[in-house]
Amino acid sequence: MYNAVGIDASKFKSTVTVIQPAGIVIRKPFDVLHTSNELNTLVTYLKSLEGETRAVIECTGRYHEPVVKSLEDAGIFISAVNPKLIKGQKQNSLRKVKSDPADARKIARYALDNWAELRQYSSMDTIREQLKTLNSQFDFFMKQKVVAKANLISLLDNTYPGVNKLFDSPARKDGSEKWGDYAYSFWHVDCVRKIGLKAFTERYEAFCKKHHYNFQKGKPAELFEAAKQLVAVFPKEKSYKLLIHQSIQQLNLASEHIEILRKEMNQLASTLPEYDTVMSIYGVGETYGPQLIAEIGDVSRFTHREAITAFAGVNPGVNESGQFRQRSNRASKNGSTKLRKTLFQIMTTYLQNKPVNEPVYQFLDRKRAEGKPYLVYMTAGANKFLRIYYGKVKECLHNLEQDSLPPEES
Known part of the structure; x- marks a missing residue:
């Protein structure tokens, strides 16, 4: 006797139904809130069923995780399936119905049709879920970094055009780059050419020492001569300095988040066999x-x-x-x-x-x-x-x- 449990998960509740071969309905679709009491009640009910019980739930973002955790901890067979596989399940009807009870029945029928091929959720899947969540956040902050970098370059093109191309040093472990640190200290071309070569050389050397960069003796003169040829659209005003400093801080913050996530993802992935x-x-x-x-x-x-x-x-x-x-x-x-x-x-x-x-x-x-x-x-x-x-x-x-x-x- 097979008991196929179809679970359609949403944000705060899931719709559950139980059917057996030949379309015998053991339990019509009913709602289960994602609370400890109701999930425990669901576990008790599924354990009371006679015969072998297997539950199938769609991987819908993070909504399915409370149900999966409760059933897995209770020792109930639970399989988390890609929604596209469920979507391809035959309806045997000309009517197109989209509701939670209908989806739960469809998932239960999928469980019966693929009974032998169902793959049980395991603790290894938990590690993979963590890794996938980290990757999602990594992608989110990477998009933020791209936008922040484009915005910063757009601002600097009006105060210090081409400053992002003055250095070819690789990014540091925290994600910061030398040109960004340089632009924070010398955000306008007048910060370079108006103070004279000698004063700029002293300030640039102090900048390198503060940020632990190697000081090259010929670099200040090169930067100074290049600054003399640049045309700044924005004047050297406090408001523009504030905008550029905030943009650099935002870029550095996004870069720092990315490097932290990169390190955590690599460490977590190293625990997997492949x-x-x-x-x-x-x-x-x-x-x-x-x-x-x-x-x-x-x-x-x-x-x-x-x-x-x-x-x-x-x-x-x-x-x-x-x-x-x-x-x-x-x-x-x-x-x-x-x-x-x-x-x-x-x-x-x-x-x-x-x-x-x-x-x-x-x-x-x-x-x-x-x-x-x-x-x-x-x-x-x-x-x-x-x-x-x-x-x-x-x-x-x-x-x-x-x-x-x-x-x-x-």
């Missing part, structure tokens, strides 16, 4: 590695390589009917946008570094030489990269599983 394998792949570093692991999740849930490329939305579409077969199709783009973004960034790394011995770069270069458009060869390269990723990580997890078995079983 970390070393992922980090060994060319083009993957301490930023892209945790992002890939966060967005892809556990590769064991993908039955084949085409499944993971479809999840990322970099698989070519299919358009066939009768004798007609379209040769060139657009990518589906149905999967994770954050994953596609990370994949395109990795493809950019390949194109910039040109590792001629890497199969992904060889594939990219061949497609580009054939005259394929940018999006076509980038998407094709991302597809090939994901297939290699899937093969290596799948093999890694299999080897770890074999190593954990007793000698007679392995």
Whole structure:
């Protein structure tokens, strides 16, 4: 006797229904508030059912987590499923109904139809959820940093044009850059050229000492001569200085948040079994590695390589009917946008570094030489990269599983 529990989660409540094979309804859809009392009542009820019980819930942001935690702690089989899989479930009806009870019934039918393939939620998924949440925040602050940087450069173009191109020092561990620190002290060209070369040299040397930068003797004269040729649109007024200082502080704050999250993501990802394998792949570093692991999740849930490329939305579409077969199709783009973004960034790394011995770069270069458009060869390269990723990580997890078995079983 199978009891399929369909749970449609929302922000403060979930709608639950229980059905058995042949469409036998054990419990009509009912609402459960996300409070400890009502969730405990739900657990007690599900444990009282005769036969095997499996619950399925959609991964809807963070709304499903209270229910998942309560059922998992109680030892009840719970599977968190991608909503797109539920959406593809057959309705067997010409009517299009969108309501919480209807969604709960649809999820329950999905549980029955895919009973043997349901994957139980595990504590390892908790780590992956944390990593995915961190990646979401990382993306949020990265967007803030891009906007803050563009805004700051726009302001400085009116007081000290091109100041962001005066230095090529790499960013520090806290995300700050030398040109930003320099612009905070010398925010207007008159801060340089009006005080004379000698005074500027002394102030620049003090600036380098304060911020722990190497002082180059020829640099002050170079900066001074360049400042003399620049045209400032805004006058050297207090209000403009305030705006620029606030913009620099905002940029530095966003950069600091990003570096903290980058470090935390890398540390958290290192606890997962596939970390070393992922980090060994060319083009993957301490930023892209945790992002890939966060967005892809556990590769064991993908039955084949085409499944993971479809999840990322970099698989070519299919358009066939009768004798007609379209040769060139657009990518589906149905999967994770954050994953596609990370994949395109990795493809950019390949194109910039040109590792001629890497199969992904060889594939990219061949497609580009054939005259394929940018999006076509980038998407094709991302597809090939994901297939290699899937093969290596799948093999890694299999080897770890074999190593954990007793000698007679392995």
